[in-house]
Amino acid sequence: MIKTVNRLLLALVGLVLVVVGGAVLAAGLGASVPSWWPFGGPDDVLLSKADRTRWRDEGWWWPAVIAALAVLVVLTLWWLLAQLRRGRLAEVLVDSGDGEGALLRGRALEGVLAGEAGGIAGVSDAKVALTGKRTAPRARVRMRMEPDVSPGQALRGLSEGALDHARASAGLEELPAEVRLRAVKHSAQRVS
Known part of the structure; x- marks a missing residue:
């Protein structure tokens, strides 16, 4: 089962990286990108200052960020321990x-x-x-x-x-x- 999970995670991360990287490269080279894409061209930035600071004053922002990071850390530790555990007895x-x-x-x-x-x-x-x-x-x-x-x-x-x-x-x-x-x-x- 762990081999299947590893392959699925690697395939998903690889697909996301290829799609996002390809879209950023296409926009940087001047190709047309969808209107919803945040990066519009070679002179544009990925996140403006207003986009980066928009949610800081909201009361739910920091608890949501901390909870998401905690879940990510727990999942990463679970995955690491699953890698170290042997399937067969040596x-x-x-x-x-x-x-x-x-x-x-x-x-x-x-x-x-x-x-x-x-x-x-x-x-x-x-x-x-x-x-x-x-x-x-x-x-x-x-x-x-x-x-x-x-x-x-x-x-x-x-x-x-x-x-x-x-x-x-x-x-x-x-x-x-x-x-x-x-x-x-x-x-x-x-x-x-």
């Missing part, structure tokens, strides 16, 4: 019994989980992503299933197999998982 802390612990790469655990989940009968493909904290990881599993397999059977195999093995090998008390199942698209078989 490492899992494994209790080694010596009080220090050991670090297990998140990608390695994801690969093992995906391999074991893909080996379940009737599962054609499995993808795993670890999220959460390194002391309390969560798994997001996507499995593509063959048409003749029961979803309950595949979930039981995942829960009793791959997830239990990962939980035991990493020394975790629990490994919650969100599982999404999809059927593999297949063509109809002809009977002759």
